[in-house]
Amino acid sequence: MLEADFKYIIDTFFTLFCMVLIIFMVPGFAMLEAGLVRTKNVSSVLTINVMIYAVASLAFLLVGYCFAFGSWENSNMSMWAAFLFQMAFVGKTINIMSGGVSERVRIIPLAIFAVIMGAFIYPAVVNVSWGADFLAGTFLDINMHDLAGSTVIHSTGGWALLAAILIIGSRKGRYVQDSIRVIPASNIPLVVLGAFLLWIGWFGFNGGSVGSISSVENANSVAKTIMNTNTAGLAGAIIAGILMYVRYKLFDITMILNGALGGLVAITAGPDLFNMYLPILIGAIGGALVVFAVPLFDKFKLDDPVGALSVHLVNGIWGTLAVGIFIEEISFMDQLKGVVIVGVFAFSVSYVLIYIINRITQFRATDDAQQEGMDINECGVESYPEFKRAI
Numbered sequence: 001m002l003e004a005d006f007k008y009i010i011d012t013f014f015t016l017f018c019m020v021l022i023i024f025m026v027p028g029f030a031m032l033e034a035g036l037v038r039t040k041n042v043s044s045v046l047t048i049n050v051m052i053y054a055v056a057s058l059a060f061l062l063v064g065y066c067f068a069f070g071s072w073e074n075s076n077m078s079m080w081a082a083f084l085f086q087m088a089f090v091g092k093t094i095n096i097m098s099g100g101v102s103e104r105v106r107i108i109p110l111a112i113f114a115v116i117m118g119a120f121i122y123p124a125v126v127n128v129s130w131g132a133d134f135l136a137g138t139f140l141d142i143n144m145h146d147l148a149g150s151t152v153i154h155s156t157g158g159w160a161l162l163a164a165i166l167i168i169g170s171r172k173g174r175y176v177q178d179s180i181r182v183i184p185a186s187n188i189p190l191v192v193l194g195a196f197l198l199w200i201g202w203f204g205f206n207g208g209s210v211g212s213i214s215s216v217e218n219a220n221s222v223a224k225t226i227m228n229t230n231t232a233g234l235a236g237a238i239i240a241g242i243l244m245y246v247r248y249k250l251f252d253i254t255m256i257l258n259g260a261l262g263g264l265v266a267i268t269a270g271p272d273l274f275n276m277y278l279p280i281l282i283g284a285i286g287g288a289l290v291v292f293a294v295p296l297f298d299k300f301k302l303d304d305p306v307g308a309l310s311v312h313l314v315n316g317i318w319g320t321l322a323v324g325i326f327i328e329e330i331s332f333m334d335q336l337k338g339v340v341i342v343g344v345f346a347f348s349v350s351y352v353l354i355y356i357i358n359r360i361t362q363f364r365a366t367d368d369a370q371q372e373g374m375d376i377n378e379c380g381v382e383s384y385p386e387f388k389r390a391i
Helices: 003-023 025-036 039-069 079-100 107-129 150-168 188-210 216-248 253-267 278-299 308-326 332-360 367-372 374-379
Strands: none
Touching (some): 003 025, 025 039, 025 079, 025 188, 039 107, 039 374, 079 188, 107 150, 107 332, 150 308, 150 332, 188 253, 216 253, 216 278, 253 278, 253 308, 367 374
16 A cells, blocks of 8 residues: 555544544533523524534535635545535534523524524635635735634634624523523533533544644644643633632532633644643633633623633634744734634624524514423423423
């Protein structure tokens, strides 16, 4: 067997394996969100997660992939493997959004937006960062380093979520005048399961983004990337736990897990570049940002049941800027420019599209539907029919 053929086969297998790990993030998001919402909304959340994976992936297959990369050709591995790896990313941008608007969002308008996100919005961001780059040579050309998508995926989803929350509003009864009603999670074991499925999926998310494992150098880079990814998650969890105990004298497992996810988002831009110690600092800052950002968004009455704005938007920005701060060869201004351009595009386009869709078919369920539960009104199937549903 020729060496080139061997490398082609190994990289194809590696990419397919990483794709499978990333797909584990689909049930990860589903379980995390199902555990954080009330029992009367669990079936709706699960249905939305399944539909997002289906419709966004198909839209990316039919339209988005070629828009993002210009063609299907790939000389380093099977072009089908390259597509599947990129396809695995698509739904994550909408998963970020769907969790943040759960318990009051209707399925059909969200599915319509998922199609547009998978076919046009996300591919446009990929085009100017990882792909064909139709902005090359212009003032808006993006030269940021974003290995696996702190900005391209996580901030894009976060900006779309912010636009959606501004249009849809908060859940019924969440904010009463100046008080904030605490709505507890319904199933903590599901939250833990979902968070760890996401954590495991991140190894394929970041490790696979190195692009190759078929040489000693690339194998070491993949291993280093996965180690740094895990380290940042560990640091995020620890600092979130410490801060919650210092502030409340309690260990809030949901905040600890979101701290870990914040650290994972933060490291995603540059795990291939950092030494083995910097991810501790970057992940710890990411976990701390989650702890401080969650109550801050509540003060502005931005209702986010799963903390997606704090985890994905805030840490997507932090992680991208951290590359420019800690890596001398990377320009901080290039990183900042990428964050700003992607942010302006993702937020403005998402806001306009959600506004238009909302005028045609309401994104937000009625107060009566929210009171009864989205499971009954949107799915006709309750996840816990034998339990008394929380109001």
